[in-house]
Amino acid sequence: MGYGIGLSGLKSASEAIDVTSNNISNAQTVGYKSGEYVFSDQFFRAQDPQSVDRAGMGAYRMAIRRTGSYGTVVNSQNPLDMAITGPGMFMMAKTVDGTVPTENPTKFQYSRNGQFAVDNQNRIVNENGMYLVGYPADSSGTIISSAKSVLILDRTPLAQQPTRNSSLELNLDNRVDPKTGSIFSPTDPNSYSQATSQTVYDDKGFAHTLATYYKKVSSQLMTVTAADVGTAASSSFTFSPTSTINNYEDTAFNALSDVDPFNRPAGEQFNRIATTAVALGTGSATLETIYESTLTAQSGQENTVGTVYNLRLRDGTNVTLTQTVAGTSSVKAQYTVNVDRFEVFATIDGNPVTPDASVTQPTKPNIVITNGVDSTTTESAAVTFRALAAGETLTIGGLTLTATAAISASAVAAGFASKTSGATAGNSVTGGTWSGTLTGWDTSAVASGVVTFTSVTATADVSNLTCTLTPDVLVGGATDRTILIEGEEREEQLSLGVMGFIAGKNIDSLSRDSFGTPQFATRFNIDASRGEGSVYGQTLNGGSIQLTIEGNGTTAYSSAAQTYTNTQDGSATSQLASYNIDSSGKLVAQYDNGSSVVKGQLILAYFNNLEGLIPNGNNTYEASSASGEPLLSFPGDGTLGAIRSKAVEQSNVDLTEELVKLMVLQRQYSAVSQATKVMAATLIDDAINIGR
Incomplete structure (x- = not known):
């Protein structure tokens, strides 16, 4: 039995040296968490299990646990490198179907190593080619948290946006x-x-x-x-x-x-x-x-x-x-x-x-005046009318037509035609009412859409025919476009x-x-x-x-x-200038016009029992029944930690501590080997003596 005790000590000390040596070897591995060999003594069940006098049967490995302490975060030149300032882990997929990550042939894997790059399809991957998993975003930058997706550096230009x-x-x-x-x-x-x-x-x-x-x-x-x-x-x-x-x-x-x-x-x-x-x-x-x-x-x-x-x-x-x-x-x-x-x-x-761009500038009736030459000559004016909109009031020569509804140009002309000076009402016009008195002018019948106004008095002192259109109500209800300055309407x-x-x-x-x-x-x-x-x-x-x-x-x-x-809020078509990842894990595209659009958001995973994760090598782990299913969330949400871009988390290995531990384990191994040597020599001597 004593020989077996020695052998168990040699084996456990050797394994502890392996764990320590592995820590030292990975002192520069990004995101590496050092292992700790947990020794345990072992007993065999005796006749009296409650006996305090039982001797132990040696040592064995209870577990190799991984310390959860954080490594130092150092800056990086790669904009896709990331460090997590909390206990969360990156979620990785080995295979994808289009942009959708799948669990076949292996389950999702998890890592603290935030060294990322892109593949030939601009998908974000780690150095082993595993895809970084996150949530996609729609065209407006809203995160769609109902589906997982591979994060992609989309190089498509940002389409123009009209100013609204x-x-x-x-x-x-x-x-x-x-x-x-x-x-x-x-x-x-x-x-x-x-x-x-x-x-x-x-x-x-x-x-x-x-x-x-x-x-x-x-x-x-x-x-x-x-x-x-x-x-x-x-x-x-x-x-x-x-x-x-x-x-x-x-x-x-x-x-x-x-x-x-x-x-x-x-x-x-x-x-x-x-x-x-x-x-x-x-x-x-x-x-x-x-x-x-x-x-x-x-x-x-x-x-x-x-x-x-x-x-x-x-x-x-x-x-x-x-x-x-x-x-x-x-x-x-x-x-x-x-x-x-x-x-x-x-x-x-x-x-x-x-x-309202459909609005056209209102125009008054076109008046062409023929001035009198001498005191025996009358004055005439050819007036071409336009349609009136509801609410407009047209006054010519003192006679006023108010439109209570839309009136066509021909109806307006007919209303003013065939009047003599002193007339207080015009011809009946559907949608219009009359007021005022035609003063100093006679009118003729409509000819080719034109009504001729003739002055009653023959004089060389010409008094032009006056026309007032008030207010200038425009299509679509726009405001007046003429203003009154010193009693005269001016266009504006x-x-x-x-x-x-x-x-x-x-x-x-x-x-x-x-x-x-x-x-x-x-x-x-x-x-x-x-x-x-x-x-x-x-x-x-x-x-x-x-x-x-x-x-x-x-x-x-x-x-x-x-x-x-x-x-x-408008912009011209703009080209992609750069990508960055913010503290909440959002993948943000920056364009040359200064605009930015969220393209996705990475997922962080957390396990209640980190020691239950199965190490795969290549800085990744898999979930197990001991670790439990991952709890997924956004960076910065709860206690999972935020993201620091252009940075990586160094290994948490303390080289000084590991070297001291290695020396202690070496002394332990030497001591156990001496005990085993003594036990082996005793067995040999006993065997020789029995043969004599």
């Missing part, structure tokens, strides 16, 4: 004078207050320059209403950002004046305070609410007409209000506040654009809309919920989809551009102009 959404937020210097009396022209800096530009992309991927121009126009008074009746000191107030600019004279409160009969300020396209508000969610943009504000009387008696108040908003903005209606038990108090206004225009590549490029500001704050940003979330947005629509040759929406290459501009954060403080945000 743009954000332009800037400060409009409110110290400039209004440009109400100037006709906007993108080539005349004196006709607008400020401008900015950004690059946008059409559906073909071509870049275009979108320029936006801000023209300060007249300031107007807007009505603000208390939310509660009977008091002026309410904390909530409502206002309509798109309220009509009223045509009234009130000398007590800085009257609005010089407003045309259709409530449009002279020299402006719009008859509203602002036109840009869009309700977020399910609300309506017709009424906004200011919450959690404080109203304090500054002069006069509270809740009295004419009293001036300071309204302090939740964000600290101070607004000056003047009370116009006193609150009663059934009437809510009302106030007026001064609103600074800017009209917004846009061009693409220098060509004018509007919210169609505006995208008009923005309003109170104390420098965009009125569309004042309504916020209890969490500070805006309830309204400032939006402009751009439509350039008609191609070359169109009046509006023309692009140089015929590409289509349709986008929405948001300017929620635009301000109008009395300070220098500056840009806060200038972004858009």
